[in-house]
Amino acid sequence: MEFEEYSNRFPLRVGQIQGKEGFGCDILSFSSQQLRDDFKSNKNRNISSVSRFIEVKGRKNINAEIELRGNEKNCAYKHSEKYYIYRLSKTNDGEYLLGILKTLCQCKRLLNNQFMFTLI
Numbered sequence: 001m002e003f004e005e006y007s008n009r010f011p012l013r014v015g016q017i018q019g020k021e022g023f024g025c026d027i028l029s030f031s032s033q034q035l036r037d038d039f040k041s042n043k044n045r046n047i048s049s050v051s052r053f054i055e056v057k058g059r060k061n062i063n064a065e066i067e068l069r070g071n072e073k074n075c076a077y078k079h080s081e082k083y084y085i086y087r088l089s090k091t092n093d094g095e096y097l098l099g100i101l102k103t104l105c106q107c108k109r110l111l112n113n114q115f116m117f118t119l120i
Helices: 002-006 033-040 070-078
Strands: 010-013 027-030 052-059 066-068 083-090 096-101 107-109 115-117
Touching: 002 010, 010 033, 027 033, 052 066, 052 070, 066 070, 066 083
Parallel strands: 052 083
Antiparallel strands: 010 027, 027 052, 066 115, 083 096, 107 115
16 A cells, blocks of 8 residues: 555555455555545446556565466456556565566466466
8 A cells, every 4th residue: 555655646445345346456546536536435436447456465485476366367357457466575684575566478377277476
């Protein structure tokens, strides 16, 4: 959330919404506060107003793979131009590193139709 705000975007946490109503990500990010507020208040639920669909994944090992399934995977396909994975990993000195994956081109497809992402 802080990274989005620092980058002059306006995040909305939606990861708590599950099932058919879920967005398939943890955060929706908007280019303006007005767009976010309109979306949040149901004034304008036009999905095209979303700038980023963000899935947040935490991993101990910076080289660990990330798996997307179900709604996450569907969202990544449907909104591939706007879908981001924000990967947080903790360093030995207690700091956190943020790695950002933007497109499905940065992943390899597995036979069982799951996606594994690897930071390069």
